[in-house]
Structures are given as structure tokens and as C-alpha cells.
Amino acid sequence: MGHVIVVDLGFGDAGKGTVVDHLCSAGPVAAVVRFNGGAQAAHNVVLDDGRHHTFAQFGSGTFTPGVRTHLSRFMLVDPLALAAEADHLRALGVADALDRLTADRDALLTTPYHRAANRARESARGAARHGSCGMGIGETVAYAQTHPDAPRVGDCLSPIRLRRRLSELRDWYRDEFPSGEDVPDVDACADAFTAFAGRVEIVRAEHLHRLLRTGSVVFEGAQGVLLDEWHGFHPYTTWSTTTFANAETLLAEAGEAAGSATRLGVLRAYATRHGPGPFVTEDPALTADLPDPHNLAGRWQGAFRVGHLDAVALRYALDVTGGVDGLAVTHLDVAGARPDLRVCLEYEIDGERVGRLEAGPPDLDRQAALTHRLLRARPGYAPLGRAEETIEDVLRTPVVLRSYGPAASAKKAVKGLATFGRALT
Known part of the structure; x- marks a missing residue:
């Protein structure tokens, strides 16, 4: 299959876990490599038989027998949380999760x-x-x-x-x-x-170099690009590089050619955000109508918020990451049942129409200024229509995987997921 890097293009919670689970079950995949974040990740995977696990540090392909997890040096490893996660996996019938785990000594x-x-x-x-x-x-x-x-x-x-x-x-x-x-x-x-x-x-680091030569590897990111420590909307961000950068650094150190891994961007057919910060397309009615059973309000994280698809924010995410080879769009079953969903094509900020946000080098002062502007922005909407077609049109990027539910069986590869881009061959 080739190596694939999976990154969330939004504020997180778009379905990276279910996408990684699908890639591993469709396989063959040798391992999942975690390349940012830590135990705060919440990647939900639901199997056809109803078993559900929220993956935090283990790779979201762990339900597939034989798929290993490697915690790279960019991970923040919490042994206590890892033990609790292993216990839950064991209760679900995965007894060997720890046996399939390696951790870089420099993490x-x-x-x-x-x-x-x-x-x-x-x-x-x-x-x-x-x-x-x-x-x-x-x-x-x-x-x-x-x-x-x-x-x-x-x-x-x-x-x-x-x-x-x-x-x-x-x-x-x-x-x-x-x-x-x-x-x-x-x-x-x-x-x-x-x-x-x-x-x-x-x-040691050499372990990953060898692992990359045993077969296809899926690099699983955490959080989302709009929360990135350098490119997110400061200060409502994470202390983590959520773009493709860490994964591509690991690949380069292992001697893999630049661009040898396929970049897969994940997004929902509508927008969500967990906790405070700018959210231009937020709609309280959608928040009330579209609760997420796996993303509840929390004492520390705050409320789970829902809004309409935001093409302006997604274009920004594509710009700061350098683009993707294909998109995986989740929750299309929800979009199909909600003809009232819309897509934001531009913002109005202080009387100016903005269709694209500036994406420059890391500068927290500039990001804070951008956040201030976004808090005043008003969305300019168009009907969403058929979500996957609209997304391809407004983002000018092919949708290669469609998800109509949480299980791997609810995924549909399109445009030849097994052949698109540089690595999936």
C-alpha cells in the first residue's frame, strides 16, 4: 500500500481513528506510528460487532491482528494512561496490545x-x-x-x-x-x-528505520491543523505540531525520499470544535441537534460545538500544510440527512470579504492577530448540496475515502484509494 500520513484538517474530532482503522483493516499495514500529542488524543473506533474503544496512545489500527504501534520521539508518553488503555483493550478481546507496542527512548x-x-x-x-x-x-x-x-x-x-x-x-x-x-x-x-x-x-531511532522497511506504515496524527502550536488560532491551540511535519521528519531521517508518503487529510462534512476559541460557522441549533456520543462536554475541554462546513478555514489548513494528496470525508450519513447544512465560502471581517486567510511562517503575534479578526468574522454561506462533490469543488482536492458511519464497513474508497497519489499503489 505504501506509507500514508493521516492528518485532521480542522479542530480535531474529524474521525482520524476510524480512517486509520479502515486503512489497517483493508491493509496490509505493518504498523501505526504516532507522531504528535499524547494521552489527550481521543480517536474513536467502533467495530461492526459494537465494540468501541477511544484510542489515545495506541494506534487506531490495533483491532487489526498483527498491526503494531510505535510511539515516536515526538510523542508524549504517559505510562499510567497507557496501562489503563491497555486494560480496556484487553476487556474488548485485544490481549496483546502491549506486546505490539514500542516506544522511542527519547520521547x-x-x-x-x-x-x-x-x-x-x-x-x-x-x-x-x-x-x-x-x-x-x-x-x-x-x-x-x-x-x-x-x-x-x-x-x-x-x-x-x-x-x-x-x-x-x-x-x-x-x-x-x-x-x-x-x-x-x-x-x-x-x-x-x-x-x-x-x-x-x-x-532507539533505528527501530523505526527498520520498521518502515517491513511493510506499509500509517502515520497517525492527533488533534487538528487549526489547533497547531504555530499555525493554529493562538492562544486556543495545542502544544503540538499537528501538521505533516513531524511524520515527514521521521521519514527523512529513515532515508525515505521526500514525498514518498501519501498525505491524507481528514475532515467532517460539517464543522466541529471542542472547547473555546474562534469558530466562525458555529450554529447553536446544530450543536443541539447533532450531539456526538463520543465527544461530550468535559470539565477541562469544555463544550462540544457544531457548525457548518467552513471552506475558508479548510483552505487555510491546506495552505499551511502544503496541501494533501486526497481527502477522507466522514459523517456523510449525517450530511445526507440534513438538507439545511451549508458551506461557508467567505468571511466578512470589518466590511471586507475574505475567501482565504494568510498562511505565513510561524509567528505567534500574527496568529493572535488573526484570532482577534476571526472572533469578529461573519460567515458567507451557500447551500452544501451533495457534500462530497461540494468539498472537492471548493477545496480543489479529490475525495478518496467517504465515511457513512463509524465502522470500517461504512467506508467507501473512491477514485481508487488503492492507487491514488504517490504511495497508495
Whole structure:
């Protein structure tokens, strides 16, 4: 099949998990490589027999026997959350998920201290909260930027070094948030992380190089391009590179030719956003009418919001990523049952009509200014019509996979998914 990189072009929750599950079940696929984010990911996969799992760190192809998961160095690995996820998979009949998992020794560890810091900092923002899953993702990255000895997966193989680094992290947390929530003692945390090292194969970068030569690999992204740390609508973003960049870096390091992997962009037939931040096409009526059973409002993440398809935002996502080879469109069953759905073709901002947003190099000040403009934007709509045809027309990109439900059997490959682009041959 060739290597494929799966990226969400929106604010997340577009259906990356169900797309990856389909690719792996249609296979053959050797492994799923996770290349950004951490335990805050929520990639829902529902099987034809009704079994459902929300994949966070394991690859969303894990239900397919033999498909491995590799957590690359760009992942933030939470051993405690990973153990809980493995338990749920075991209850669903997947007993060997941990046996099929490898983790890069250079990946950062997310700990209970990061999680507590995340929640304390977000709570302190009050009404100005940025939106968070409360899993410690941003704190893991921020701590590592100022502390070269931040704990990493490889430290789990050295109990003495692990305890020292966890102690430094705990002390930082207590100094930074003296009234923060209680956290586990270092020995308990270290014991759990050492047990993780005894159960999971911890590897060097060369492992991925070999893995890429055993067969086709699916690179599974987390969150969405519109939440990207550099190109998203700051400050309502994630501390993660959500574009194709990390996956393509890993491929280049392994000696794969530039452009050798197929870029697959995922979007819903309508727009959604979880938590605060600009959402130009939001429609309270759609939010009320189209609840998502797998994306509920949460204490930290906030409300699940629904709106009409936003071609302006999606064009921006395509521009900042450099484009895709094909699109996977999900929730077409919903679109087919809702003739009232529309597509936003342009914004009106301060009397100006805008059909395309500027996509420049990383600049958080510019992104913050863009966010300010988007909060004043008003959508200019047209009827959605037949969703997949409209999407191809307004984005000038082929739809190669259509999804009419959560299970792999509800997917329809079009325009030769097995032959499109550079890699699916």
C-alpha cells in the first residue's frame, strides 16, 4: 500500500481513528506510528460487532491482528494512561496490545506532576481559559523547554536517574503551584514507570528505520491543523505540531525520499470544535441537534460545538500544510440527512470579504492577530448540496475515502484509494 500520513484538517474530532482503522483493516499495514500529542488524543473506533474503544496512545489500527504501534520521539508518553488503555483493550478481546507496542527512548514522559500543573494553570485563567484536556500535555512540553533533564522514556530503564528527575519535577510543581492538588510521591510514580519499562519494548531511532522497511506504515496524527502550536488560532491551540511535519521528519531521517508518503487529510462534512476559541460557522441549533456520543462536554475541554462546513478555514489548513494528496470525508450519513447544512465560502471581517486567510511562517503575534479578526468574522454561506462533490469543488482536492458511519464497513474508497497519489499503489 505504501506509507500514508493521516492528518485532521480542522479542530480535531474529524474521525482520524476510524480512517486509520479502515486503512489497517483493508491493509496490509505493518504498523501505526504516532507522531504528535499524547494521552489527550481521543480517536474513536467502533467495530461492526459494537465494540468501541477511544484510542489515545495506541494506534487506531490495533483491532487489526498483527498491526503494531510505535510511539515516536515526538510523542508524549504517559505510562499510567497507557496501562489503563491497555486494560480496556484487553476487556474488548485485544490481549496483546502491549506486546505490539514500542516506544522511542527519547520521547518525553507525561507524569502526574505535569497533569496537576496543567489543571492548576488552566483553573487560574478563570474565564480566560484557553481550553485543555487536562492531561498535562502543554506542561510536559513547556517543562522540557526549560529543564534539559526532563524525564524521558529511556529514563524508565534507569531507576536511579528516573527518581532523580521525577524528584526535580515534583519539587518544581510544588514551588510553582503551592496550593495545587495533591500528587503521588516519587517512589510510587517511579515504581509504576519502571514497571512500564519492564513491559514495553523501549527502542532507539533505528527501530523505526527498520520498521518502515517491513511493510506499509500509517502515520497517525492527533488533534487538528487549526489547533497547531504555530499555525493554529493562538492562544486556543495545542502544544503540538499537528501538521505533516513531524511524520515527514521521521521519514527523512529513515532515508525515505521526500514525498514518498501519501498525505491524507481528514475532515467532517460539517464543522466541529471542542472547547473555546474562534469558530466562525458555529450554529447553536446544530450543536443541539447533532450531539456526538463520543465527544461530550468535559470539565477541562469544555463544550462540544457544531457548525457548518467552513471552506475558508479548510483552505487555510491546506495552505499551511502544503496541501494533501486526497481527502477522507466522514459523517456523510449525517450530511445526507440534513438538507439545511451549508458551506461557508467567505468571511466578512470589518466590511471586507475574505475567501482565504494568510498562511505565513510561524509567528505567534500574527496568529493572535488573526484570532482577534476571526472572533469578529461573519460567515458567507451557500447551500452544501451533495457534500462530497461540494468539498472537492471548493477545496480543489479529490475525495478518496467517504465515511457513512463509524465502522470500517461504512467506508467507501473512491477514485481508487488503492492507487491514488504517490504511495497508495
